[in-house]
Amino acid sequence: MSLTSPRQFLLDLYASAVASVSAEKCLPAYLPQPSPKGRTLVIGAGKGAAAMAKVVEEHWQGALSGLVVTRYGHGADCTRIDVVEAAHPVPDEAGRNAAGRMLQMVQGLTADDLVLCLISGGGSSLLALPAEGITLEQKQAMNKALLKSGAAIDEMNCVRKHLSMIKGGRLALACAPARVVTLLISDVPGDDPGIVASGPTLPDPTTCADALAIVHKYGIEMPDSIRQHLESGAGETPKPDDPRFARNAHHVIATAQHALEAAAAAARAAGITPYILSDEIEGESRDVAQVHAAIARQVAQRGQPFSKPCVIISGGETTVMVRGKGRGGRNAEFLLSLAVALNGCEGVHAIACDTDGIDGSEDNAGALYAPDSLARAAQAGLRARAMLDDNDGYGFFDALGDLVTTGPTRTNVNDFRAVLIV
Template sequence: MQPALQDPPRLLRGMFDAAVAAAQPALCLPALLPSPPAGRTVVIGFGKAAAAMAQVVDGHWVGELSGVVVTRYGHGAPSGRIRVMEAAHPVPDDAGLAASAALLAAVQGLGPEDLVLCLVSGGGSALLPWPLPGLTLADEQAIARQLLASGASIAEMNCVRRHLSGIKGGRLALACRPARVVNLLLSDVPGDDPADIASGPTVPDPSDCAQALEILHRHRIAVPEAALALLRTGEAETPKPHDPRLPSIENRMAVTPQRALEAAAQVAERAGIAVHILGDAIEGESRDVAQVMAAMALQVARRDQPFVAPCVLLSGGETTVSLRGHGRGGRNVEFLLALALALQGHPRVHALAADTDGVDGIEEIAGAVIGPQTLARAHAAGLRPRERLDDNDAHTFFEALGDAVVTGPTRTNVNDFRAVLVLPPHGESNDAARPHARP
């Protein structure tokens, strides 16, 4: 067996680290910077990568520059001429309200020769609370908590957020006019739609109030009567594509989940291990996705179908957790615990799942790893895996085993990373796998 296969956790962690490294703003942003305008350049930004993105812009921009960005607590960094603020994620707070006010103030009084350089990354939805008239920050907080626990997809959550916000869904773009707006985006959403990244404050919104109402009804989200009235009457409608009120807007995609997965794949391929990227936009309940991934891994291990072991099944996207228990959630750790239960200790399957921003759910833990001995070790430690899963308490489970993946703030965000490694039978060469590697 090749050396890389003799230490599966190390191989999987190396792949994850490569995915995170490929998504660093310092690597992907400089080539996308526009030329300086004839007038002023104002930087605004929001998301978990906002401070790192601001650092890059400040370090590469020649000429006058000012601005403000907001990121999650603990994800800040000095950014020279650009002010960095911090606020709460995933439930907004007063600091986020202050940051929204600062961003709106920064783009006041601009002219047609000015440029607004907007730095957009995942997490911005929570970091920019700005309730519509008749609503309060407490309303936004309550709706956010319900959405997070409901199992709604990120697209559904952001549709609701856009329509109940005075800054998202293109409304911040309206405030920038008549200046030109250039968005530099780090995608953390399935499909890489700019309207869904941070709920699209500086891009037009293709969804409507009726869709937001349907999502609230289907997921049984309780909202104030004032919010329902805004949606029912259309007063909460957002600016749409081709809205003549919008300024000139250009979107430049800096990095996507697919690019990060490809960087991870190269780590395994250099070791002669085949990699199969199953998708960069996989959604659904974490435990349901785990059942499918387990079935695929077992088919590979038992039948050499549809791929030959050794190989890695690699995927990204954003799964969801419907909180029914009393645990702390975390879609990556819930995926892994469900995967371990489905695999039942198969001796040739290992896996790592983690969020590239270093935060799985609300925890300062990126994810975890599992292997053939995970369940046996858990039972020996007095843990009950099925009960932990039923209670949405996978974080406690993996912390007790010492198998959590902790990175600290990565200052980037290209969503979830899942790698399932299927080893060959003992003593078998992995030469057979090489023809299956991606070119």
């Protein structure tokens, strides 16, 4: 790769990041040894769950069976582990039925049995089993409201845990007295395993009061059934001191930091100095973009705090407060805000993509920005700032032919951003 092709350079960085956190690369070393005296049951949920299940099938010595649920289009060809596809980010009937099947499947296990739980981002909506007295429709409405509110992922998952029959450690308790080993691909800033997919097999330190405070913080309306469920404490989750978790174990096998380090290594191999800002950046996408733009301008125009050529890399999970009616996930939103802030600054190129290959609910992973993006958009009659106000990053970059479309990657460590300054 040479500097004559910044677009390909950025695409190569993204590909390196995604490959580094694939189940094929990360999972085999974490498989429990030796095999248990009793049964081995595989369960799991998330955008990477089917790919993880396939790797288990390929490497496990001995009998196994099980069920995992993943997003539509993210399945894998498993022969011993059932794969169910369901809706994300708003749960559907398929996810609820899969969660019910999973709870039934783990009944009657013994202390000699092993439950291998495969968890990745997206599992919160895919493994949807509302608590007693709460309907799926009410859970769907709450999910939609949380997604539109701009709440951080830990806040959303706190609420989800306390409205569920399976999240927040309840699935692990249903497996008792079997030993539960959970392997996680983390999509949350800070890599707290209890937050990934709302921690179905991990104890939960948060409370119903915490969940209520989050709902009130964002002004989300809730039906009486949910209010009563939280106010009464009926939705309380099992806590870290619960002895039923004592024999269990968990391992975070892939993270955003792994992906950023792989991209940095690819940049160095191409002769470009990388700088990793952070693997856990949160906040409004458009605000995060303005900070990245300010750093890029300082590098481009003043050689501070880094000398060019260089590439600034970051990860984490930004959010979007939906105000308009346009299309686009948080990465397209980030990149359009970056474009507006840079205003054609010479020598700055960028990519922003979700590592799962799906930016929000669209069909693209993200998009690419170049110094001439705004000029090309103006020639096409596009008004960048107006499209940003309408949350239409998808429409903007689609018109320029600059969407990045990979299809599902079957892993998920959240956002990947790289800003190249030459």
